[in-house]
Amino acid sequence: MPELPDVEGFRRVLQSCAKGRVIQRVDVRDAGVLHGVSARRLRHALEGRRFTEPERHGKWLLAHTGEGPTLMLHFGMTGQLVCGRPADAAEAHDRVLFTVSGDRQLRYRDQRKLQGLWLADDDCAVARLLVRLGPDAMAVDLKEFEAVLSSRRGRVKTVLTDQSVLAGLGNLLADEILWHARLRPTGRASDLTGAERRRLYTHMRRTLRSAVAAGCVPRRDSWLTGHRDDLFPTCPRCGDLLCRSRMAGRTTVWCPQCQPDGL
Missing domain, CATH: 1.10.8.50 (Helicase, Ruva Protein; domain 3)
Structure with a gap:
C-alpha cells in the first residue's frame, strides 16, 4: 500500500514529468476511479492548462494548475503515478492518461481502484477534501x-x-x-x-x-x-x-x- 514516501515519490514523478507543461489531452479509460467529477468535466477543466508545482499532504497528491482547479489523487492500496510517452502501449490497469506537451504522458495506474481522482475547483474545495486529516507526518513539529x-x-x-x-x-x-x-x-x-x-x-x-x-x-x-x-x-x-x-x-x-x- 502506498504510504507517505511512495506518494512523495509520485509527487516527484509529476514534478519531473509534467510541471510547467500544457495538458493537451485527458484520456479517461476507466471512469470508476473518478469521484464527484465526470470524464467530460475532467477533460474540460484540465485540457489547455499547465501543471504547476505539486504538493503532498499525507497520502494525498495535489496536482495544481495555477489559477485553475487542483487535481487530487489518492492511491489506495495499489495506485501508482508513472511517466511515459503517448506512443507507449497502455497497460491493463492504466485508468487515466494525461498527455502533456513535450511528448510526455502521466498515467494513473491502479489495479484495485479503492481510491482515485477528485477535482477541486478552488482552495476551499481542496480544504474540504483534506479537512478530516491531521498534520502531515513529515511536517508536524x-x-x-x-x-x-x-x-x-x-x-x-x-x-x-x-x-x-x-x-x-x-x-x-x-x-x-x-x-x-x-x-x-x-x-x-x-x-x-x-x-x-x-x-x-x-x-x-x-x-x-x-x-x-x-x-x-x-x-x-x-x-x-x-x-x-x-x-x-x-x-x-x-x-x-x-x-x-x-x-x-x-x-x-x-x-x-x-x-x-x-x-
Missing part, C-alpha cells in the same frame, strides 16, 4: 506531535496510523518506526512518557527521511521491513523471533526483546 499522542487512549500503533491524527503513516511505516524507537505497538499512546514521545518523534523523522529518499519503505536487511515477510522472521537487531498479530485489521510485527511490554 514535536510540540504538536506530543499533544496529539498524549490525548489519545488508543494503542500507539493505531494512533500513528489514524489519518485524522497524523497524515501519511501506514502499516509498514508504523511498525518500522516503533521498532526503531523500541516501543511496543500495543501500548496506549496516552501512557507514553515524555521521553518516549520524544524518542518516537525522533525515530519517526529519521525513518521518514530515509524512506522518502528511497521513494518507498525500503526492505533493508537492517530494518524490520526487510524481515517481516520471512517464513521465520527474526529481529535484525537482536536475532530474536519476531511476533505477529492483527491490529485494526492489519498484520503487526514487533520484536518482544527490543520492544518490551513495559507500557
